[in-house]
Amino acid sequence: MSEPRPVVGVDLGGTKIFSLVATAEGQVLGEDRRPTQAEEGRDAVIGRLVDSVRRAMGEANVTTGEIAGVGISTPGPCDPERGVVTGPPNLPGWRDVPLTQLVSDAMGVPVLLENDAAAAAYGELHFGAGQGCRHLVYVTLGTGIGGGIIIDGRIYGGASGAAGEIGHLVIVEDGPPCGCGNRGCVEALASGLAIAREAAAAVRGGRSPMLAELAGDAPPTAELVLQAATRGDSVSREIIERAGHYLGLGLVGLLNCFNPEALILGGGLLGLGDLYLGPAVRIAREGAFDQVVADVRITEAKLGGRAGALGAAALISAREQR
Numbered sequence: 001m002s003e004p005r006p007v008v009g010v011d012l013g014g015t016k017i018f019s020l021v022a023t024a025e026g027q028v029l030g031e032d033r034r035p036t037q038a039e040e041g042r043d044a045v046i047g048r049l050v051d052s053v054r055r056a057m058g059e060a061n062v063t064t065g066e067i068a069g070v071g072i073s074t075p076g077p078c079d080p081e082r083g084v085v086t087g088p089p090n091l092p093g094w095r096d097v098p099l100t101q102l103v104s105d106a107m108g109v110p111v112l113l114e115n116d117a118a119a120a121a122y123g124e125l126h127f128g129a130g131q132g133c134r135h136l137v138y139v140t141l142g143t144g145i146g147g148g149i150i151i152d153g154r155i156y157g158g159a160s161g162a163a164g165e166i167g168h169l170v171i172v173e174d175g176p177p178c179g180c181g182n183r184g185c186v187e188a189l190a191s192g193l194a195i196a197r198e199a200a201a202a203v204r205g206g207r208s209p210m211l212a213e214l215a216g217d218a219p220p221t222a223e224l225v226l227q228a229a230t231r232g233d234s235v236s237r238e239i240i241e242r243a244g245h246y247l248g249l250g251l252v253g254l255l256n257c258f259n260p261e262a263l264i265l266g267g268g269l270l271g272l273g274d275l276y277l278g279p280a281v282r283i284a285r286e287g288a289f290d291q292v293v294a295d296v297r298i299t300e301a302k303l304g305g306r307a308g309a310l311g312a313a314a315l316i317s318a319r320e321q322r
C-alpha cells in the first residue's frame, strides 16, 4: 500500500473557520484561522472556507493533487451520510446545504463532513486523550453541552447521524427550559448558559452583592461566577457546584449506557476547574455501576480547539485506508 497522504481538516464554527493540513499521524503541517462572518450568507462562508483551506495548504506546501481529501467539522445538526448541513442554529440561512458537494466541486477533492462534537471525539480517539481506546464518550462543556460517542473505533451516529446529543438527556422533570424546547435537560442545568442564568437570578434577587458588583450592568457570565466564587462568594460557589452535580447525574447515565474505556471532558467550562468537575466526577463514580467505574478513565481532552479539525482530518485518512 502506498504512503498515506496528507489530509485537510476544517472546523467550521459560527464565529470562526479553522483549517489545518496534517499527516495521517496527526502532525500539523499548516493552519489558517479566519472569521466566519456568517451574516454574509452561505456562499460567502463557503468561499471563505475554501480560501482558508488553500491558505493552510500553502503554509504546508502541499497541492490539491497531493492531499487525500477535506474533512469538515460542522456545528449542530447534519447528515454525514449525505454530506448535508441540515440547519445549524449559529449559521443563519443554512438549511439542507449540500456542503460536501459544494466544497468538492470548488476544490476537486473528496470531501466529508461530521458533526463538530463527534469529530472532536474522533480527534481525541486518534490523537488525544482517547488514544488506544476503542470505546469512548466525549462530552463538550461550554455555552451548551454536546457529545460524541465512539463504539468499536467508529463514531456512533444512529439512524441518520443525529446521535450523541448528550446535553439533551432530561434529568429533572419540569426543570428549567432548554433551547431544544424541553425542560430539565443536562444542558439547561449544567452548561455555561445554565450557570449564567442562575447567576443572573442571584443578582436580581440580591443574593450575591459580589457578583452584582463584578458584573456591573452586563449579565454575569460563568467566568465571573468563578471569579466571585474564588473570592469567597458562597452563592457563586454553590451555583458552580450545583451545575457540576447535575453534570455528574448525566455522566452516570452515559457510563452505565456505554461502558466506555474513556470518558473525555472538553470545552471552555473546564476552566471552572475542581469546583465544577469535582462534584461531576464524584457523582459519576458513585452513581455508575462498579464494573463500569472500574473500566473507565475519566480525563480531560488534550487537543483543545484543534480537536474538531483533527478529527475531521482523521476521518478522511480512515476512509482512504478502507
Ligand SMILES: [Zn+2]
Pocket: 167, 168, 178, 179, 180, 181, 182, 185, 187, 188
Ligand atoms: Zn435540551
